[in-house]
Amino acid sequence: MATSFLSNPTTFLQSSSSLTSQKQVKGTSVCKVVCKLPNSQPLISKRSLSISLTSLFLVSLTGNANAAILEADDDLELMEKVKQDRKKRIEKQTVLNSSNKDKEYLQDVIYKLSKVGQAIENNDLPSAGSVLGKTTDADWLKKANAALSQLSSSPEEVSQVETFNSSLTSLYSSVTKNDIEASKLAFVDSATAFEKWTILTGLVGQLKGL
Numbered sequence: 001m002a003t004s005f006l007s008n009p010t011t012f013l014q015s016s017s018s019l020t021s022q023k024q025v026k027g028t029s030v031c032k033v034v035c036k037l038p039n040s041q042p043l044i045s046k047r048s049l050s051i052s053l054t055s056l057f058l059v060s061l062t063g064n065a066n067a068a069i070l071e072a073d074d075d076l077e078l079m080e081k082v083k084q085d086r087k088k089r090i091e092k093q094t095v096l097n098s099s100n101k102d103k104e105y106l107q108d109v110i111y112k113l114s115k116v117g118q119a120i121e122n123n124d125l126p127s128a129g130s131v132l133g134k135t136t137d138a139d140w141l142k143k144a145n146a147a148l149s150q151l152s153s154s155p156e157e158v159s160q161v162e163t164f165n166s167s168l169t170s171l172y173s174s175v176t177k178n179d180i181e182a183s184k185l186a187f188v189d190s191a192t193a194f195e196k197w198t199i200l201t202g203l204v205g206q207l208k209g210l
Contacts, residue, residue: 102146102147102150103207105140105143105146105147106144106147106148106198106203106207107207107209108140108143108144109140109144109194110194110207110208110209110210111209112131112132112140113187113190113191113194114209115127115128116128116132116171116187117191119131120180120183120184120187123180125175125178125180125183128183129175129176132171132172132175136165136168136169136172141168145161145165148161148164148197149161151201151203152197152201153201154200156200157197157201160194160196160197160200161193161197163189163193164190164194164197167186167189167190167193168186168190170186171183171187171190173186174186195210198210
């Protein structure tokens with residue numbers, strides 16, 4: 001076979017030329033096919049993009065609306081609380097303004113505590129005892145407790161009244177036992193509780209000697 005090709009070189013060249021031409025055609029066809037293939041990256045249609053943006057917008061609106069509702073509820077609760085507090089202050093002030101007799105009893109408490117404090121400071125427990133009275137059933141203390149109960153409207157105020165009475169009971173006991181140190185401690189606790197009560201009720205500026 002090799003001999004026939006060599007003996008007829010023209011035939012071999014023609015055959016070679018034909019093969020080369022076919023390869024070029026095939027190559028060109030492959031290039032055209034590849035070039036016509038669609039882009040491998042997915043394209044987002046205008047419709048899907050529009051839907052996505054609309055969804056995000058609706059979510060944003062819903063979130064803002066919910067936040068606005070919560071803020072409105074908080075504002076209403078705050079306003080209601082302010083109104084209630086103001087109403088309580090007005091009612092309390094009305095009671096204080098009309099309680100002149102109670103304030104007289106409380107003014108007497110301040111006077112007696114001042115006298116007792118001076119006596120204890122001078123280590124004069126007999127004088128302190130004469131001001132206090134023999135027992136906690138003293139008339140001045142009964143009137144004072146009636147006024148304290150009448151003008152106490154909050155748990156904090158009631159708590160200070162209880163502390164005042166408890167400390168005063170200890171003061172009576174210490175004075176009776178002639179225990180100067182215990183008397184000093186009980187007196188300080190009583191006076192402090194009474195002063196805190198006047199601050200809580202708003203009477204601190206209406207009573208003298210505080």
